[in-house]
Amino acid sequence: MEDRFVYADNAATTKTSPEVLQAMLPYFGEGYGNPSSLHQKGREAKKAITEAREKIAMLLGDKPNEIYFTSCGSESDNWAIKGAAHAWSGRGKHIVSTKIEHHAVLHSLEALEKEGFEVTYLDVDGDGRVTPEQVAAAVRDDTILVECMFANNEVGTIEPIKELTAAVKAKNPKTLVFTDAVQAVGNIPVNVADLGVDMLALSGHKIHTPKGIGVLYIKTGVRILNLVDGGGQERGKRGGTENVAYIVGLAKALETAVGGLDENRRVAAMRDRLIDGILEKIPYARLNGPREGRLPGNVNISFEFIEGESLLLLLDMAGICASTGSACSSTSLEPSHVLVSIGVPVELAHGSLRLSISRDTTDEDVDYILEKLPPIVQRLRDMSPLYEEVKKNQK
Numbered sequence: 475m476e477d478r479f480v481y482a483d484n485a486a487t488t489k490t491s492p493e494v495l496q497a498m499l500p501y502f503g504e505g506y507g508n509p510s511s512l513h514q515k516g517r518e519a520k521k522a523i524t525e526a527r528e529k530i531a532m533l534l535g536d537k538p539n540e541i542y543f544t545s546c547g548s549e550s551d552n553w554a555i556k557g558a559a560h561a562w563s564g565r566g567k568h569i570v571s572t573k574i575e576h577h578a579v580l581h582s583l584e585a586l587e588k589e590g591f592e593v594t595y596l597d598v599d600g601d602g603r604v605t606p607e608q609v610a611a612a613v614r615d616d617t618i619l620v621e622c623m624f625a626n627n628e629v630g631t632i633e634p635i636k637e638l639t640a641a642v643k644a645k646n647p648k649t650l651v652f653t654d655a656v657q658a659v660g661n662i663p664v665n666v667a668d669l670g671v672d673m674l675a676l677s678g679h680k681i682h683t684p685k686g687i688g689v690l691y692i693k694t695g696v697r698i699l700n701l702v703d704g705g706g707q708e709r710g711k712r713g714g715t716e717n718v719a720y721i722v723g724l725a726k727a728l729e730t731a732v733g734g735l736d737e738n739r740r741v742a743a744m745r746d747r748l749i750d751g752i753l754e755k756i757p758y759a760r761l762n763g764p765r766e767g768r769l770p771g772n773v774n775i776s777f778e779f780i781e782g783e784s785l786l787l788l789l790d791m792a793g794i795c796a797s798t799g800s801a802c803s804s805t806s807l808e809p810s811h812v813l814v815s816i817g818v819p820v821e822l823a824h825g826s827l828r829l830s831i832s833r834d835t836t837d838e839d840v841d842y843i844l845e846k847l848p849p850i851v852q853r854l855r856d857m858s859p860l861y862e863e864v865k866k867n868q869k
């Protein structure tokens with residue numbers, strides 16, 4: 475097969491789609507008005523964000539005045555967690571979350587712990603899942619917030635958010651439920667009314683907008699404190715002149731993603747072909763995360779006797795962009811907290827590869843990965859003294 479370029483790191487970020495760029499372009503040009511200005515340029519910009527808000531609300535199953543635009547998923551996570559904690563600290567200081575959250579969540583929680591909040595970090599099972607019963611059991615009278623991600627960015631596990639929310643509310647109706655749905659939105663159906671959550675975070679660049687736009691959904695009647703104070707933007711809850719072009723782009727991206735959810739069946743079929751092909755062709759490999767209830771684009775496999783970084787380098791030289799662990803931890807030598815939490819031994823966690831595909835991926839891309847990966851793994855193993863031992867013992 476001819477050499478080609480394959481981007482398989484869509485959980486880190488996606489390529490901006492041409493239709494999103496097209497929708498955004500007018501607001502880099504003549505549509506430069508400030509939505510707060512009363513003149514025609516301002517009104518034009520305001521109309522654009524009003525329409526985008528209405529479209530996003532319709533696609534997520536909420537009301538337009540429950541959508542708040544932010545700069546990214548991390549800001550939405552910080553705002554939901556710190557804003558809820560600070561608003562409700564008079565009622566209690568206990569928060570429940572899990573051990574496999576994104577660092578935007580974990581580090582927000584750690585910041586609150588330094589202020590005197592108490593956080594229970596729930597264990598997950600070998601597939602990376604928490605159960606609604608387990609979450610409800612951790613909820614107390616003084617629990618003000620439960621946070622659980624909708625889908626894991628490293629191993630693709632989808633959590634039972636609807637059931638979990640119902641269980642939490644049954645135990646303590648006053649406890650707020652927030653879900654980080656950054657990896658879920660656009661990849662699986664997400665409807666906030668159906669889920670019953672109080673808050674939900676999403677990020678544009680995971681669904682084919684440029685980096686720099688996010689949303690926090692806050693259910694009507696849920697009070698949280700501001701994170702960014704400023705002018706009266708976002709109904710006085712999030713200061714900062716609105717990022718009009720990106721807001722318009724996000725509405726377009728969400729429309730395409732939700733309209734194309736059927737595409738995800740094709741993506742899931744390619745994911746399964748990758749998982750099966752890799753496990754069949756490469757010995758001493760294990761799938762991380764579940765077979766069922768997994769994000770359609772996520773493949774995460776650990777290889778024994780391999781360093782993930784060397785694997786990435788050789789894949790990169792073959793034109794394949796992938797990741798080891800999460801994007802955030804790929805620059806650190808610590809094993810991924812997610813892999814450790816699901817019981818992957820530390821040595822094996824170091825040899826993990828995440829391939830995250832998207833609707834841009836083709837069957838030929840999958841063939842290419844399946845052709846290039848096995849000899850690269852073999853080449854690295856041939857340099858490993860540990861693998862040498864294993865081969866000797868087999869003789």
Ligand code: PLP
Nearest residue numbers: 546547548576578627656657677
């Ligand atoms: N939450 C999850 C689950 C993520 O995967 C990410 C990004 O990798 C974020 C939050 C942060 O989003 P952003 O990059 O928009 O800040």
